[in-house]
Amino acid sequence: MLTSAAFLLLSSFVLSAIAGHPSHNNLRARHARQAHRRDKSFTLTDKYVGKDFLDEGKWGYFTGSDPTHGSVNFVSQSDAVKKGLAFVRPDNVAVLAVDNTTDLSPGQNRNTIRITSTKSYNGGLFIADFGAMPHGCSVWPAWWSVGPNWPSAGEIDVIEGVNEGTVNQYTLHTGEGCNLARNPPASSTGSLAFTSKVLGTTCASSGGDNSGCAFLDSDTRSFGHGFNEQGGGVYAHLWDNTGIKAWHFARGEIPADITAGAPNPDSWPTPQAFWAASGCDIAQHFHDHNLVIDTTLCGDFAGGAYPQSGCPGTCAQAVADKTNFDFARWQINSISVYN
Ligand SMILES: *[C@@H]1O[C@H](CO)[C@@H](O)[C@H](O)[C@H]1NC(C)=O
Numbered sequence: 001m002l003t004s005a006a007f008l009l010l011s012s013f014v015l016s017a018i019a020g021h022p023s024h025n026n027l028r029a030r031h032a033r034q035a036h037r038r039d040k041s042f043t044l045t046d047k048y049v050g051k052d053f054l055d056e057g058k059w060g061y062f063t064g065s066d067p068t069h070g071s072v073n074f075v076s077q078s079d080a081v082k083k084g085l086a087f088v089r090p091d092n093v094a095v096l097a098v099d100n101t102t103d104l105s106p107g108q109n110r111n112t113i114r115i116t117s118t119k120s121y122n123g124g125l126f127i128a129d130f131g132a133m134p135h136g137c138s139v140w141p142a143w144w145s146v147g148p149n150w151p152s153a154g155e156i157d158v159i160e161g162v163n164e165g166t167v168n169q170y171t172l173h174t175g176e177g178c179n180l181a182r183n184p185p186a187s188s189t190g191s192l193a194f195t196s197k198v199l200g201t202t203c204a205s206s207g208g209d210n211s212g213c214a215f216l217d218s219d220t221r222s223f224g225h226g227f228n229e230q231g232g233g234v235y236a237h238l239w240d241n242t243g244i245k246a247w248h249f250a251r252g253e254i255p256a257d258i259t260a261g262a263p264n265p266d267s268w269p270t271p272q273a274f275w276a277a278s279g280c281d282i283a284q285h286f287h288d289h290n291l292v293i294d295t296t297l298c299g300d301f302a303g304g305a306y307p308q309s310g311c312p313g314t315c316a317q318a319v320a321d322k323t324n325f326d327f328a329r330w331q332i333n334s335i336s337v338y339n
Pocket of ligand 1: 100101325326327
C-alpha cells in the first residue's frame, strides 16, 4: 500500500516537473490527495463465508477438553455436521449451534463447537458480521483470537459475555508489561478515545488472575438477546502498531464503507474499546493469532458468574436442560480480514 502510494506521489511530481505547465499543479494536488487516501485504504486478504466454516482446511474443529473448564464436549467437524450442529443455510449463513435436542443429567457435558482458523495473523482489520450470537443460562460465547504460548503472544477477546448478560465485554490478555492506557488521545472522529467503561487496566494474565484489561459496553444491542433482536450486527477490530481498537455496529448502523467492502476506520465513530500503544507495545505482546469462535457452558466465567446471573438453579442443572439452548447458536454472515 505504502509502496504504491509513494510511487503515485513520486510519479505526479516527476510528471509536473517535466511538463512545467500550471495545469499540472492541479493534477499534482489531485494525485497527492489520492495517494493520501490510498495510504489508509485496506485490501481484503481473506473472506470466510458459508461453507468456509465447515472446511477443515480453513477452520479446525477443536476436540480437546475445554481449557476454560466448561461442561462441554467440543465435537469434530464430522460429528458437528452429522448432528446438525454446524450447517450452512440456503441464504449462505453459517450456523454453529450448541446441542438443544439431548436431555442430560446434571454433571454431564453438552455437545458444542469451537473452531480455530488455520491461518494466523499479525495484525489487520477484522470485520465480523453475525446475524445472531448464542445466549442463555450457562452459555458463554466468544469471538476472539489468540497466539502461541498463552498468554505471551496475547489474546484479543472481541465478543464475550455469559448467561443472560446484556452488554459485551472487550478484553486483552498478555504477558507482563502491557497495560490499558486510560487517557489516550481522542479518536479522529470524536472527543473520546473510547465509549465503554474500563473494567481493568492490567492486561497481564496468569493462572491465578485471568481478568485481563477490559472494557464493558453500555449498549444492550451489543450482546445476547439485544444483539439478536437487531438482526445482529458487525464487530470490527483494527490491530496495528498504534494499538487495538474495537467497534460494535448494530445492524442498522453499519457504515456504508463496510457494506461496500472498502472499510475506512478513520471515518467511523469513536470505538467502543481502544488499547493504545502508549500503554502496551503491541508488536511485542501480540503475534501469530489464530481466530476463534466458540460457545462453552459454565466453566471459569459463566459458571463463576452463575449465582449472580438471575438464572435459576445451578449451572450444571442449566446444562442438563436442553430447552436452555434454543438460542445458543452463532449465525455467521461473514468474517473478512483486511490489511
Ligand atoms: C433447537 O433450536 C432451534 C433454533 O432455535 C429450533 O428451531 C429447534 O426447534 C430446537 N430444537 C428443539 C428440539 O427444540
